[in-house]
Amino acid sequence: MKREVPIIITLVTGVFCLIGFFVPHPAVRTFYDSIQQWVIVIVGATYVLGVANVLRVNVQQVSQRTHDWPFKVVLLVGLFATMIVGFAEGTHYLDDSSKFSWIYRTVYTSMAATMFALLAFFIASAAFRAFRIRSFEALLLAIAAFVLMIGRVPIGNAIHPAIPAAADWLMEIPQNAAKRGILIGAALGVMATGIRIILGIEKTYGGGEGGG
């Protein structure tokens, strides 16, 4: 029963949601909407579980003084400081002048944007150290990279209008053809996985051993 009940629940809700997607009749729609509301609530609740898991893992690592444990302390201090400030400010935590907004703007925003900006430095370094043109395919890749990098910024058009035109051609014809293939393949894969889950062939969602 421990295995059968989740499979039956998945089968029934899976088939019902599939029907609900296509059938707008109120009898179907009302229950379909309720299921979706449940999902929204359940997903919201998983955030609490996520925080609990972050706490469990990091407190354990700090107490065991594992590698990089001081960073875990920073994470925990940041987590609690933000939560305490947010709760202490009550309904005013969204005000522009609130301490919570200050943390968001000056700490979170700055750090997240910095992480993204670092990419430029690492890409430049990797371009020098790792992008070796050793074969004809690598040469094609390099030419495409040059055309796209230069053609996608205003200086490309200033050098020669053919560069952005070539960049557009690359994006709209070869790139698009490959992307379509990937999208269609991925969609078929998602459908196959969905059918496997609904029919109880794929059981990894239940923490089991996997597909059968």
Added chain:
Amino acid sequence: MSFDLSALRALDRRWIFLAVALLTTIPLAFGFHIAPVSPSPRARGFYEAIEKLPEGSTVLLAGDYDPGTIAENYPMHLAAVRHLMSRNMKIIGVELYPGGPPLADQVLHIAGAEYGKREGVDYVNLGYKSGNEIVMSQMGSSIPRTFPVDRRGVPVGQIPVMKGIENYEQFALLVSVSAGYPGTKEWVQQVQSRYHLPMVAGVTAVSAPEYYPYLQAGQLIGLLGGMAGAAEYEVLIGHKALATRGMDAQSLAHLFIAFMIILGNVAFIGVAKGRKG
């Protein structure tokens, strides 16, 4: 005549970092205007989709990004809101990224102050809701049930701009500003294809190729790719701002990376000869 490339091969990467830092910060600080920004057909599609709407239409604005991609998404988000408000559109904002709502608030407040628009009357930010595609699907049944209150906790029934808004049928356009999942792709799959709501998108440069099939199929009417797309859009709306200012830095950084690929391969040729010899 031979060149000793060993010094080049041993180039300390901190010199590369320094060059990138100078090439990006100096143009940002002084604004050289190396080359004019010329709008692409994709940016024109985005612009014209909004231009063609009757004044006063209601638009759904999805701001699905967080500060991690602020450099690319924020300028296009702000430009889109400025464009919508300049044409007196009503804006209903939603976000499916937990870190997104303050940024959406910011762009709505900045543009709202510029165009004399009032929160609740001309625009509202409904905020974040967990559930990804389920939220999109649920909004198709009932937006007031999916978002019973706005971001500040005001019941949607008391918000004038929400009057008469029940589901996607009341919107003239969906504007998706997206950094990844959940974002533009999911809005196309769950909303555009199901409810046939016209849609435009502004996305990060790295994810833009993902959306070309939707653009070519007509599911997206316009597409802004990265900061360059945002700059093109700023030119079209006649309000050059953050993205246009960033174009010199991006142009020089791209040229430098291309140069680094060539330089790295020149150094590699030296290594290959050395090994053979």
